Amino acid sequence: MIVAFSLSPSGGDAVDADGGMSEAVAAAVEVVRGSGVPHQTTAMFTYLEGEWDEVMAVVKAATDAVAARAPRVGLVLKADIRPGHTGEMTGKVERVERHLD
Template sequence: MLVAFSVAPSGGPSDSVHDAVAAAVRVVRESGLPNHTDSMFTTIEGDWDEVFAVVKAATDAVGAFGSRVSLVLKADIRPGYSGELTAKLDRLEAAMAEPDGA
């Protein structure tokens, strides 16, 4: 499965969330699961239990930066598939390279 998530503190002493987000991304990267971070979300690939354990740990890490935590999740649950973190993008790029109408 792929899970894209965004986690941020609220109710903290600062409007800046980069330190909290860095703590969450550090948890993800240390997990060893395939992942990708962009300006809005971090996406992780793995099975249900391991992905959600990482999301929980990342959320807990952000919790240290405020009195509340906001978590947004989107999941693509497709049993039997792996490598989709990059394969979906590869298929998109291949489709974009095709001439119109092909």
């Protein structure tokens, strides 16, 4: 299973001095990096790959980390559920790249 998720903190102390929300988002990324689950963080989403329970536990822990810094958190989540497949976070991209070469 691959999950793409994005957390958006709002309100309270979630806003940085420069008007951004990077400190609260960094708390979520720290949770992801410490999880041991294969991951990739981009400018708009964080991708996780693993089994349902382990991936969703990381999403919840990351959401909780942001919620500790903001009174409101928006969560966008997209999942590709394909039992028995692993390495698809990079495999999908590699298959497309082969067509472009």
